[in-house]
Amino acid sequence: METLAKYISQRLSEKPSCMIFENEMSRVWPPEGRMAAGRNEEIQAFAHDRGWSATSGRSEIYVTFKKLNSFGAPV
Numbered sequence: 001m002e003t004l005a006k007y008i009s010q011r012l013s014e015k016p017s018c019m020i021f022e023n024e025m026s027r028v029w030p031p032e033g034r035m036a037a038g039r040n041e042e043i044q045a046f047a048h049d050r051g052w053s054a055t056s057g058r059s060e061i062y063v064t065f066k067k068l069n070s071f072g073a074p075v
Contacts, residue, residue, distance in 0.1 A: 001028050005050060008065050012052070018065045025063060 004024070011018035022031065029039045040056065043063060047054035052065045053074050066074040 001046070004028055005046070008052070009050070012065065012067050016066060019057070019062050020065065021062045 004020070004027075008018045008020065025031075025043070029042055031039070043054050043056075047065055051068050053068055055064045055066075056062075057064060068074060
């Protein structure tokens with residue numbers, strides 16, 4: 001999970017958003033099985049803890065992360 005966080009952080013230092021596709025997300029959060037039940041909540045918590053927003057894309061094929069400003073709005 002920390003490897004993914006470092007990757008996203010690096011990308012967000014270069015660009016306003018970072019798109020992570022399902023094949024990368026599934027390494028940390030499996031899309032099916034018992035771990036999938038709270039997947040979206042875990043992704044949201046992961047982003048929030050790091051000062052980012054996380055928005056699911058088309059049919060959850062990808063998630064877009066963005067930095068949040070001090071008011072909690074995407075930068």
